[in-house]
Amino acid sequence: MSLLVVQNLGKSYRTYHSEWQRFARWFGVSVTPRSEQWVLRNIDFTIESGESIGVLGKNGAGKSTLLKMIAGTVQPSEGTVQLNGRIAAILELGMGFNPELTGRQNVMHAAGLMGYSKVDIENAMPDIQAFSDIEEYFDLPVRTYSSGMQSRVSFAVATAFKTDILIVDESLAVGDAAFQRKCFRRLEGLIAQGTTLLFVSHDIDSVKKICKKALFIDHGRLVEFGDAKKVCDHYEKALFGKSDKQKDQKHVVLLDATLKSDCEVSYGDGRGTIANIVLAGAEGDQANVFRSNEDMSIEYDVQFHEAVRSPVFTCMIKTKEGIAVSGTDSTFLEAEVVDASPGDVLKVKFSFSAALVPGFYYVNCGVRDADASEAGFIHRRVDAAIFKVVSGDDTTALVGVADLQARLEVSTP
Amino acid sequence: MYSLFKSLWQYRNFIFSSISNEFAVRFARSKLGGLWMIIHPLSQVAIYALILSNVLTAKLPGVNNKYAYAIYLLAGMLAWSLFSEIVTRCLTLFTEQGNLMKKMRFPRVTLPAIAIGSSLINNALLFTAILFVLACLGQWPGMELFALIPLYAVLIAMAVGVGLVFGVLNVFVRDVGQVVPIFLQVFFWFTPIVYPVSIIPVELKQLVLLNPLYMIVGGFHNVLAYQQLPEIDSTMIVLVVLSGLLMFLGLFIFRRAAPEMVDSL
Numbered sequence: 001m002s003l004l005v006v007q008n009l010g011k012s013y014r015t016y017h018s019e020w021q022r023f024a025r026w027f028g029v030s031v032t033p034r035s036e037q038w039v040l041r042n043i044d045f046t047i048e049s050g051e052s053i054g055v056l057g058k059n060g061a062g063k064s065t066l067l068k069m070i071a072g073t074v075q076p077s078e079g080t081v082q083l084n085g086r087i088a089a090i091l092e093l094g095m096g097f098n099p100e101l102t103g104r105q106n107v108m109h110a111a112g113l114m115g116y117s118k119v120d121i122e123n124a125m126p127d128i129q130a131f132s133d134i135e136e137y138f139d140l141p142v143r144t145y146s147s148g149m150q151s152r153v154s155f156a157v158a159t160a161f162k163t164d165i166l167i168v169d170e171s172l173a174v175g176d177a178a179f180q181r182k183c184f185r186r187l188e189g190l191i192a193q194g195t196t197l198l199f200v201s202h203d204i205d206s207v208k209k210i211c212k213k214a215l216f217i218d219h220g221r222l223v224e225f226g227d228a229k230k231v232c233d234h235y236e237k238a239l240f241g242k243s244d245k246q247k248d249q250k251h252v253v254l255l256d257a258t259l260k261s262d263c264e265v266s267y268g269d270g271r272g273t274i275a276n277i278v279l280a281g282a283e284g285d286q287a288n289v290f291r292s293n294e295d296m297s298i299e300y301d302v303q304f305h306e307a308v309r310s311p312v313f314t315c316m317i318k319t320k321e322g323i324a325v326s327g328t329d330s331t332f333l334e335a336e337v338v339d340a341s342p343g344d345v346l347k348v349k350f351s352f353s354a355a356l357v358p359g360f361y362y363v364n365c366g367v368r369d370a371d372a373s374e375a376g377f378i379h380r381r382v383d384a385a386i387f388k389v390v391s392g393d394d395t396t397a398l399v400g401v402a403d404l405q406a407r408l409e410v411s412t413p
Numbered sequence: 414m415y416s417l418f419k420s421l422w423q424y425r426n427f428i429f430s431s432i433s434n435e436f437a438v439r440f441a442r443s444k445l446g447g448l449w450m451i452i453h454p455l456s457q458v459a460i461y462a463l464i465l466s467n468v469l470t471a472k473l474p475g476v477n478n479k480y481a482y483a484i485y486l487l488a489g490m491l492a493w494s495l496f497s498e499i500v501t502r503c504l505t506l507f508t509e510q511g512n513l514m515k516k517m518r519f520p521r522v523t524l525p526a527i528a529i530g531s532s533l534i535n536n537a538l539l540f541t542a543i544l545f546v547l548a549c550l551g552q553w554p555g556m557e558l559f560a561l562i563p564l565y566a567v568l569i570a571m572a573v574g575v576g577l578v579f580g581v582l583n584v585f586v587r588d589v590g591q592v593v594p595i596f597l598q599v600f601f602w603f604t605p606i607v608y609p610v611s612i613i614p615v616e617l618k619q620l621v622l623l624n625p626l627y628m629i630v631g632g633f634h635n636v637l638a639y640q641q642l643p644e645i646d647s648t649m650i651v652l653v654v655l656s657g658l659l660m661f662l663g664l665f666i667f668r669r670a671a672p673e674m675v676d677s678l
Contacts, residue, residue, distance in 0.1 A: 013676055019585045026669035072518040075672030091516040100441040101434060109434060112427035113519050141441070 001084050003049040003164060003196055004070065009079035010041040011065050040065050040220045043079070047213075049164065052197040054207030054228055056235045057217035063200050066217065067091065067167050070198065085164025088114060092169070093154040099143035103132065103153050106142055110157045124160040131156040131186065152179060159186055166190060167198045184210065204232045205358050205391060209398070236390075254289035259386045261362065268379030271306040272340070274365050277384050288385070290354045291392030292403045297351040298385075302367050304344045308378060310337035314366040315350045318383075325361065325401055326352075337370070355403045356389045363387070417664065420520035428523055432530045454535075454542040461486055462546050473638070474611055480550050481638060487543050488637035489606035492564075492630045495536040496572045497597050502528040503576025504593050507584050511678030521671050525577060529569065543637070557636045560643055564632045567656045571625065574659030581670045584677050604630055628652050 014033035016022045021031040040062040047053060057063045068074035070081055071089035096113045097106045107128055111121040129138050132152045134145070142150060159166065168187065188210060191197055201207050207214055207228060214231035216224040218238065224231050236254075281287040282295035290296050298315055313335075316327035328350070330337075340346065348365075366380035391398075396406040421428070440446045465471045465483040473481040506524050507514070514521065547553055583589040604626045605613070613621055621627055629652070632643035643649070 022585060022673070023582070026666060068515070073515055074675055087518075089518065092512075095516045096513055098434065098438055100438040105434065105437070108430060109427075112424070112430055113513075113517055115424065115427075115519065118426050 002046045003083075003085055004047040005080075005082040006043055006045050006070070007080050007082070009043040009066070009069060009076050009081060010038060011062075011069060011074065012036045012038045012041075012077040038077075038220060040069075040217075041078075043217075043222045045215065045222065045225045047165075047196060047198075049085070049196055050194055051213055052191050052199065052211045054211035054214040054232070055198060055200045055217065056204070056207065056214055056231065058239070061217045062220045063217055064091070064169060067169055067198065067200060070165075071167050083165070087165045087167070088158060088161065088163040089167035090155070090158040090169065091167070093151050093158070095154070097142055097150065097154065100141055102141055103134065103138040103145070104129075107153065107157050110154065111160070114157075114161070116161060120161070128153070128156040128160045131160075131182075148179060155183055155186075159190060162190070162193065163195060165196045165198060169200045170202070204236055208232050208391070255287050256289050256388065259288045259360075259388060261383050261386050264384050265382040266380070266384075268367075268377050270379075271308060272302050272304045272311070272367055272378040274300050274302055274367060274379045274381050274384075276301045277363070277365055277381065279363070279385055279387050288387040290387060290389050291394065292354055292356055292358060292389050292397075293394040293405070294354050294392065295351065296354045296387075297349055298363055298365070299347065299349045300365050302340075302346045302348060302379070304340040304342060304346075306342055308340045308369065310370040311340055311346075311378065312368050312370055313346075313348045314364070314368065314380075316364040316366075317356075318362045318364065319401055320360050320362070322362075323401070325356065327364075331370070354389055355405070357397045357400050357403055358389050358391045358395065359401075360386060360388050414664065414668075417520075417522050417668070421522055421526055424520055424523045427519075428526050428530060431523075431527045432534065435527070435531050436534070450535075450538050451542065454539040455545065458487055458539070458542045458546045461490075462550065474609060476639075478552075480552055484547065484550075484552060485609065485634055485638040486607060487546075488633040489604070489630050491536070491539060491543060491637075492568060492626075492633040493601060493604065493606055494539060495532060495565075496568060496626065497601070498532040498535065499529055499569070499572035500576040500579070500593065500597065502532060503573070503580040504583055504590055506580050507674055508587070508590065508678070514675055515678060521674075522667070525573065525580070525667075528576075529573060533569075547637070554637055554640050557640055557642055560636050561633065564629055564636075564643065567653055568629050570660040571629075571656040574656065574661070574663035577663030577667050578659075581666050581674070584670070584674050600624070600626070605634075606630060622648075625652055625655055 014036050016031065017034050021029075021033075025031050043066065055063050055067065065074060067089065068091065069076050070083070071087060071091065072081075073089075073091070096110045098109070101109065104125070107125065108118075108121055111124070112118075116124075132138060132149075134149045134152060137145060137149060138153075142153075145153075166187075184206070187197060187199075191210065197210065199207065199211055211228045213226060214224075214228040214235075215222065216231050216235045216238075223238075224234055277298070277300040278286055279288050280297045280299060281290065284297075287296070302311070302313070304311075312329050312331050314327065314329040317325045319325060330348075338346070362383045363385040364380070364382045365384055366377050368377045368380075394405075395403060397403045436447070436450065440449055443449060445452070462480065462483040465486065466480045470479065471482040472479070473485050503525055506528055507521075510524055544553075579589055579593050583593075603621060603624055605621065610618070610621065610627075610631070628648060635641045635643045
């Protein structure tokens with residue numbers, strides 16, 4: 001018997017000419033609604049136990065509605081969800097928490113809301129307390145918690161009981177990195193114990209990492225259901241509007257308009273200005289999403305307002321956390337030095353291989369005097385651009401910063 | 414309908430712990446804590462009893478006892494406060510818990526059950542305070558007290574029915590939430606609580622007799638103020654049937670609307 005069978009599932013929101021018609025309908029009067037808006041329709045799929053599923057789709061595609069219908073909080077308008085097992089859903093962390101109650105009392109309450117008996121909850125309590133890892137705060141009112149602490153406790157409760165299906169809706173994007181890692185480890189542990197995970201995320205890489213299969217929903221329709229890697233690739237393609245011709249992954253370059261730096265810091269002594277910072281792929285077309293180990297470049301224009309003797313151009317790539325990954329300048333690269341006169345515009349281009357682990361990276365650009373001992377910049381722009389590195393066929397590393405082109409040999413002596 | 418009660422039974426622990434949490438939250442960070450649960454109703458009752466009988470020396474027509482009017486008023490308030498508290502809480506129940514209903518799967522019927530449970534506890538405390546004051550005044554009612562049990566059952570059934578119907582309608586038409594408190598005010602003055610029914614002009618009396626709460630409040634008066642058993646006649650039977658029907662209607666509408674409620678919240 002399959003764990004979850006979804007047949008011809010659909011959800012529509014109806015409006016009536018008058019609310020009285022809605023009330024009359026409860027008493028068996030048949031009424032045609034004024035308008036019926038389908039947010040999800042004709043969804044069919046079957047999940048066997050032990051398969052973890054990623055749910056992909058743009059905002060408003062109907063992912064959350066689908067999950068709510070599977071979780072049972074929203075009633076389908078047509079079709080059926082047949083569930084053969086126990087289900088738990090984390091649609092939002094911290095549901096049912098009361099700030100005046102202690103962590104422990106809230107755990108009792110939230111787990112009670114999930115339908116567990118007092119004995120079950122008390123048995124699970126040590127595990128919840130250990131996973132929350134907030135020490136004496138566990139017996140203090142939740143209003144004294146930081147938001148991260150509250151997430152810890154609520155994630156701990158939601159995953160404390162073994163269920164056949166666990167639904168996780170984008171709620172893991174909270175808390176510090178260490179806690180996120182801990183959450184993923186817990187999810188991986190649950191999968192290993194046989195729980196089937198239904199996981200919604202915009203982060204394609206985490207879907208690829210933890211899910212075997214994936215569902216791709218667009219405009220309320222099921223576009224594809226199958227092997228996670230394949231569906232993720234198709235989703236990515238749909239997301240960035242790429243045609244089938246550019247199938248060769250090596251040359252796929254993408255532009256994500258949402259990747260814009262919102263925390264740029266700019267300073268300098270006014271003798272010149274850096275403008276038009278552009279990231280480009282191997283063929284020189286503008287991009288900000290690269291596959292790891294793909295060739296990429298950072299280009300910018302420098303306009304000089306005063307004469308500068310042999311200016312030095314700098315470029316640095318940093319992680320989200322601000323750790324410098326790689327920084328270089330034109331002196332170190334032994335580029336030909338030209339003197340700039342007022343009004344000159346120079347075009348600068350740094351090219352390199354994106355030997356990086358999938359993730360987000362920030363770019364600094366600068367121009368300064370040849371004499372490096374005078375640290376003053378003519379103009380420097382910190383966090384001026386963001387780019388994203390996604391995994392590709394050449395990717396050899398999953399965690400950390402640098403992709404060192406790892407190779408593996410296993411042999412018997 | 415059977416499944417409603419089954420899920421109530423399955424979630425009984427949750428209901429009890431929610432009620433106790435509600436009181437814990439109400440008195441969190443206060444020094445006297447749970448004592449306030451007693452102090453509030455007790456002071457309310459004591460003030461009524463003292464002011465009305467000793468300062469204003471209000472008298473109940475036909476009863477030669479200086480405490481009679483105060484006790485009459487308390488008896489009426491006891492019944493009315495339960496009715497109005499259940500109705501008011503059910504009214505905003507679903508609109509306030511909207512997010513929870515959207516994000517968690519649990520039997521919705523636990524929400525009114527929690528509201529009714531905590532209203533009952535509040536009322537039980539008020540009742541205790543009244544009994545305490547009655548004992549101090551030497552007006553202890555006696556065995557007639559047990560006659561309050563069926564009266565309570567009828568009162569609760571009626572309040573739950575009315576509360577659920579309006580609570581569900583309020584999800585779809587928010588004006589209901591504004592209208593019902595006004596409606597309750599009018600109803601309060603249409604029920605003989607602060608005045609004895611004997612002072613009503615004859616032509617209005619028929620109207621008051623149509624008020625289903627009149628019979629129930631009258632029963633409370635009989636037991637606590639006149640120390641008699643409530644009259645059992647045909648109107649009482651009509652009342653029992655009516656309150657049963659109201660409660661059934663409330664549960665029926667609640668069941669039919671439950672799937673649609675989440676969509677509108």
